[in-house]
Amino acid sequence: MRVLSGIKPTGKLTLGNYIGALKNFPNFQNEGETFIFIADLHALTMPIDPEFLRENSKIIASFYLAAGLDPKKCTIFRQSRVSEHSELAIILQNYLYMGELSRMTQFKEKSQNMNQNAIGLGLFAYPVLMAADILLYDSDVVPVGEDQTQHVELARDLVKRFNNHYGEILKMPEAKIGKVGKRIMSLSDPSKKMSKSDPKGDIFLLDDMKTIRKKIMSAVTDSGSEVIYDIENKPGIANLLTIYAAIKNITVEEAETTFAGYRYGDFKKAIADAVIEEIEPFQNRFYTFYNDPQTEKILEEGEAKASVIARVVLQRVQQAVGLR
Ligand code: AMP
Ligand code: TRP
Numbered sequence: 566m567r568v569l570s571g572i573k574p575t576g577k578l579t580l581g582n583y584i585g586a587l588k589n590f591p592n593f594q595n596e597g598e599t600f601i602f603i604a605d606l607h608a609l610t611m612p613i614d615p616e617f618l619r620e621n622s623k624i625i626a627s628f629y630l631a632a633g634l635d636p637k638k639c640t641i642f643r644q645s646r647v648s649e650h651s652e653l654a655i656i657l658q659n660y661l662y663m664g665e666l667s668r669m670t671q672f673k674e675k676s677q678n679m680n681q682n683a684i685g686l687g688l689f690a691y692p693v694l695m696a697a698d699i700l701l702y703d704s705d706v707v708p709v710g711e712d713q714t715q716h717v718e719l720a721r722d723l724v725k726r727f728n729n730h731y732g733e734i735l736k737m738p739e740a741k742i743g744k745v746g747k748r749i750m751s752l753s754d755p756s757k758k759m760s761k762s763d764p765k766g767d768i769f770l771l772d773d774m775k776t777i778r779k780k781i782m783s784a785v786t787d788s789g790s791e792v793i794y795d796i797e798n799k800p801g802i803a804n805l806l807t808i809y810a811a812i813k814n815i816t817v818e819e820a821e822t823t824f825a826g827y828r829y830g831d832f833k834k835a836i837a838d839a840v841i842e843e844i845e846p847f848q849n850r851f852y853t854f855y856n857d858p859q860t861e862k863i864l865e866e867g868e869a870k871a872s873v874i875a876r877v878v879l880q881r882v883q884q885a886v887g888l889r
Contacts, residue, residue, distance in 0.1 A: 566597030569704040569738075571644065573604035574621035575611060576761025578628060580768040580840065581749035583847075584811040585710030589743050591633035593708060599639040600702050600871060601629055606645050607695070610688040611675065626860055628770065631850035642867035644698065649875035654690075654697035656882055660727050661693050661719065670715055696720035701875045703736040711747040712758065714740045731885040746811030752784035755800035771848065774841050781805075781837040792824040792832050802829075805836045812843050 593599045603625045629641050644650050676684045695716050707717050717740035724735045751757045751766030759767050787799040794817050796803045810820040824832050854860050883889045
């Protein structure tokens with residue numbers, strides 16, 4: 566079984582990224598051949614400062630290692646350094662259609678507030694490159710948060726379309742979403758996804774512990790006083806229960822039982838304790854990898870390994886369409 570996923574180095578990573586993606590990655594490396602990459606080419610789809618991009622790519626590599634990815638068991642690399650990603654995307658762009666790309670939620674959300682005459686082609690074609698990322702490794706399983714499943718679905722449509730035409734060339738992938746925490750919401754507005762752009766509602770993975778505690782203690786809760794999991798009427802409480810359950814690897818029902826009879830204040834304090842207990846040692850591991858020159862070597866070795874595998878699939882596709 567081949568497993569593949571990536572995170573784009575666009576902003577500061579949040580607790581949402583940790584729970585929805587990072588934390589789950591190491592579970593796969595014992596089950597199959599795992600490829601985890603830094604989606605730096607995807608980061609260019611929105612304006613980004615070059616220095617920040619460089620720095621953030623290094624940060625994500627260190628997060629991967631701190632989360633427990635082991636370079637002996639798993640291939641860790643920068644997308645842009647394995648040029649087969651770009652080469653395959655150029656071919657595959659002909660098999661996805663403008664109509665379906667314009668219906669992607671992420672594209673609609675990101676482009677709606679932009680000058681309509683200045684939307685980059687790369688933002689529109691984002692799912693093409695993402696499909697290339699996935700298909701280049703004959704991936705079976707793609708662990709992602711809920712917001713990315715639409716893109717994986719599109720990659721599946723592409724496989725059907727391509728294989729119908731050329732025979733069994735591309736492998737059919739499948740998205741794998743964590744049971745708990747597939748969509749962590751903002752602490753300041755639980756109707757919105759926790760994303761890299763809301764300093765008050767997001768917990769950033771490099772926030773200091775005092776800040777993390779403060780953000781959780783001031784999270785928006787709901788009227789009433791009972792700690793129960795009710796997404797409709799108590800989205801703030803439900804979100805905190807989800808965070809707790811995901812961190813403790815239990816179900817939200819079990820989390821609900823744990824906090825039966827708690828007041829909101831004590832409940833939030835317990836959530837803050839749990840998050841800090843998880844994130845503090847994670848941060849310490851992060852800084853060790855961040856300061857270790859070996860981390861760059863790990864990426865370079867990963868890139869060499871990834872390229873060997875990617876080349877085989879790329880050539881198979883080139884052959885199928887008549888480029889070889
Ligand atoms: P991105 O920040 O868009 O590069 O996302 C990287 C990974 O984190 C993807 O698998 C996302 O689905 C996941 N992710 C991002 N935000 C959240 C969130 N609020 N809750 C759960 N998963 C998330
Ligand atoms: N689009 C993903 C995100 O925003 C990152 C990504 C790029 C990805 N290529 C991928 C994830 C391939 C899984 C597989 O989070």
